[in-house]
Amino acid sequence: MSTGAEIFQPITVQVADIALARRVRRRWWLALALSGAATVAFVATVVWLLATGVGIWGINIPVNWGLAIVNSIWWAGLATAGTLISALLLLVPGQQWRSALNRFAEAMTVLAVAMAGVFPILHLGRPEAVHWMLPLPSTLGVWPQFRSPLTWDVASLLAYLLVSLAFWYVGMIPDLATLRDRAGGARRRRAYNRLALGWRGSALHWARWRQAYRAAALMAVLAATLHSGGAMLFAAGPSAAWHTTGLPPYLLASGVFSGLAVVLLLTLSLRAAFGLGAVITGRHLDIMGRLLLVAGLAFLYGAATLAFGAWYSGDPRQAQFLVERAVGAHAVTTWAAMALMFVPLQALWWRRARRAPAVLAAVALAVVPGVWLDRYVLVLGGLQRDYLPSRWGEYAPTAAEWALFGGTLGAFAFLFLLFVRFLPLVAMFEIREATA
């Protein structure tokens, strides 16, 4: 490991240069064009959806929640990891290593929670009245129904979005000031100056900033409510497949699991793309690998507990859901999810594997779709095989639903690429601080 004095200047130069000086490469343009096209397709599908309604989806009675809800909870799951890395570790002393990762993990969080929030609005029968879910005073005198888990889900999602946005932005202010100081053109400098809110780095600024940043870091709590909120929406209903108190921790564990995998993927991509090997070191990868393994095992434990609970309950319908998952219509999906999530993961028991970017990338690339498939089985399983066999139904997502899912992936990538290009993607001042 280098001493702080040696890398102090290069870090700032290296990171700031990504935003300021680096020549824009063909690869970036290509990626931006691809994700931009997907974003346009997303917007077009949304317009089509708003014009014709959710009838263009494959949803029905009983499966009246489909891909939109699967995607929503999947994106929300990804969003929890960013918080875990930045906020939770900020509150735990001695975890300075996070400084290399927290900024883009937070960016990922903000974007993912935005994507998670898009679907519940789009899936409404009458999206124009979405504000009725908010406790807005109106002449109608009708408030949201506060017993509904959905009311609280909306509140937790909205709170998480706002707070994570604030956390990310506040954390970025000192670095924005650095960019301002180093920016070449006058227009650029003015723009960064505006974003930096006139940060001068005075002791008072730093004192205020620390206050604000620590308070915002309490959002780790909100990460838990975000995912428990979503999970309660399932668990509070009487559906035999969902009606268990184990569901919120189960969803939270799997959310953190998938989110860590995405952070790992982003880490590896950025590290390779910008040659950040000095900033994001092998130690970082090792820690990320361990975290992923721990989250994966926690999730596996959660899944096993739910399965055991379903069997041990003696309720034929809960057992039936278990059987349905294992050998029913979604057996292939279930086992594919299990294999993707847990088989490659076992490589991370070895330190060498944890330090090999290719192995880490392969594991993370398996986990992310694996968790999506798990969500798919969870949502559909609870609706397709409910209490009365007469109402058992099937569901096949339509092109519009896939287009929306692909569209959010595209929009996420599009915005993330812009973030990478124009904002400080590593917390320079924190690294300076840590290494000083």
Added chain:
Amino acid sequence: MPAIAEAGALRRREFLRGMAASAATAALAGCGRSPVGAVPYVERPEEVVPGRPLFYATAIPFAGFAQPVLAETHMGRPTKLEGNPDHPVGGGATDAFTQAAVAALYGPERSRRPLRGGVAAAWADFAALAPELAGPGLRVLTGAVGSPTLVRQLTALVEEAGARWHVHEPGLPPPQAGRPSLHPRLDAAGAVVCLDADPLGPGPAQVAHVRAWSAAPRRPLFVAEPTLSPTGAVARRRLAAPAGRVPVLARALAAELGLGQAPPLADDEAAWVAEAVAALAAQPGESLLLAGPTQPGAIRDLALAVNARLGNLGRTLLATEPVLAMPPGGDEFSLAALVEDMRGGRVRALLVLEANPAYTQPAGLDFAAAARRVPWRIHAGLCRDETAALCHWHLPLHHPLEDWSDARAVDGTAGIIQPVTRPLHESVSAHAVLAALLGEPGADPREVVRDTWRRRWDEDDFEARWRRALHDGFVADTGAAPLTLAPPPLPPPEPDEVGGLEAVFRPDPCVWDGRFAAVPWLQELPKPLTTLTWTNVVALGAGLAGRLGVATGDTVEVSAAGAAVAAPAWIMPGQAEASVTLFLGYGRRNGAGVGRGRGYDAYPLRPGPQGWRVAGVRLRRLDGAAAPLPVIQPHQTLAGLDDIVRTVAPGAAVPPPAAAASLYPEWEYPGPAWGMVIDLDRCTGCNACVVACQMENAVPTVGPSEVAKGRALHWLRVDLYYQERPEGLRTYFQPVPCMHCEKAPCEFGCPVNATVHGPEGLNQMVYNRCIGTRTCSSYCPYKVRRFNFRDYAGAMPAAYAPLRNPDVTVRAQGVMEKCTYCTQRIAAARIEARKDNRPIRDGEVRTACQQACPARAIVFGDLADPGSAVARARDDRRHYGLLAHLGTRPRTTYLARTEAR
């Protein structure tokens, strides 16, 4: 205003004149359409109060028989039909067809004006032509006729003008001329054996039979039949026997009772016959053996002989003079004879009156080619159907709700059909058409009908009796005169059918012989034993399907005697392995509106106008992928869950569920607390409730592709479950409306207060508050909620808009809807009660499903009143709540099905 429409340039004055006339017409149209001379059912007809419906007693003819109804009209626009509670038949109940008849009134498929050669023509032109047509070369083809006025006119045409009258009724066997009508009295029979007979199935007498059966539904019922029927579904012991084998069973049964020789039987057949005979013999004089109308006449005679031997004649089986009228003569009046005469050039003019032979003709009878040799072809009917397309003249007929006529119910009771609205189109009455042929071109159909009755009643009290008949909806004491039936001689035994595959034909349970194909509500009505909609299938047994490698949905080809049809296969529980069932009524080509081109046409395989069975059938699987079928309920087994449809031994009780705790406080009800109990012993799955609910609550249809996606909107569904038991196949029907749970998961799931607990216990939907999160449906363990995934109401043809009940909100796209316990009816009763300053009486509120149900399976009322019928039903030992262990505390509950083991 054709003059203006045709004018090229319009001058200002002409334009203003036109505008004024349009405004005046619009204003007039807004004043409603009260029919001239009709007498409403209420006492003060002159008081048309806006917002309050008027009821008229009238009848809807079906296959020649009157279905007595009370027509509800709002400002002159009929919206709903109820059974006539005072009528001797039905007691206020109806069947699904009658419920949907009011929709047919508005159907966009109806013809708008007379056509000559496909071009708009005037009725007056036909009236001028008509006298020329009358004469010996004139043939009239009708369906079954029971209307005294129609009979009088047709008889006059035959006797005075020398015309000939032919009858073709494809869905029902016509009565044999001169033979009595037989009326099984299911309410008086202590044990019933049905040989390929389906008294509880669809047909003109369904309401009467189901009602009679429901008097004591737990009686022993034995059924042997080739394909599962509603009667077979509720039978205690059912034998799947090919139609060709049923005569053998009949002779075996007769032999056991000392009539004739016993044929050899297979073990399961012998066991069934032994049990059936034991049940019949145990109650001589109070048992009943029914041989189906689809069986040969000899077998029906044999059944009559058995009933005579058991002393049932005159007790459980009544004979009366024929209710339907038939032209004199044997085969001379058949469709085949008509085609023969047409082909021979012996027909100068043909009037087809409310029949569609070009579509319903059997195999080998080329009606179209023969008809082309007739110089004058006139079709009179509601739609421009396949037959109308062959005719020179097409005369649109009035719908029965627009027309004056009369008809006889299945028991013979006559009633006057009075119009409840003015004709919507330029249509005419069938009586006017016949009157024109009889040389009275300007005859008023009302006067024609009055003329019939004037001949029967004394002149001095004619007006009073006429008024009384209109008010009541029927003429008292006009039931068919009873006859004493001599036991028929024992028919000689016929040779047994050789084995092989047979095809049996059945009218479709929802579109019948094809006549209801244009009614979207009947198309989307799940067929009771398959829950299939919008199409027909070939039903075959699982064993046969396995041998041929056929799965449900595969296309199969059924061929017999040189003809073949291709159709999707359906593996039918309870199907006799040597039988395949073909359902009539689909594959319509013309004038069938939404029914056009749906399903396959089974008529080309039918061996005769009344052929119900064809032997020597070949069946093969055609290549191609299985087509998705629009099925309402894909899973029809109980999947081992025995707490859904509860069964109890006779006299046994359902164990009460453990009390489920709730965190939420109890609701308090100062007034009534509504509830419903549905008796699974009584329900025969007839579907009348389903259509009644749709008509009452303006529930739109969604079309086959949306049904296949699982988006049908029926507020009330009848769940169907099959269960293989050691004692045979069991079929369960379970009507499922909203449960209106006391602790409703939907209420606490909704984030916007769009579904809330009402002050009288109803689980209410606030449509304009709903934003469509669908959480309520995800939370509903009964899945009774229906979502407007698209603008279903707006997508219905505009012609159906007047059908909507004005007391019910039309639901927009994106909102949830469900059964409301007919909250508009509760509101109406509450208003009436408040005016009189009294509580709502028990029975004052009747939900639409309850009112229509011929089996009286549904009881509705105030649970808070311990004396109410519904509270008493809840005290029944068989009472249970569906999924009660979830703690939802449903207000809709069930009485378990009794099963003798």
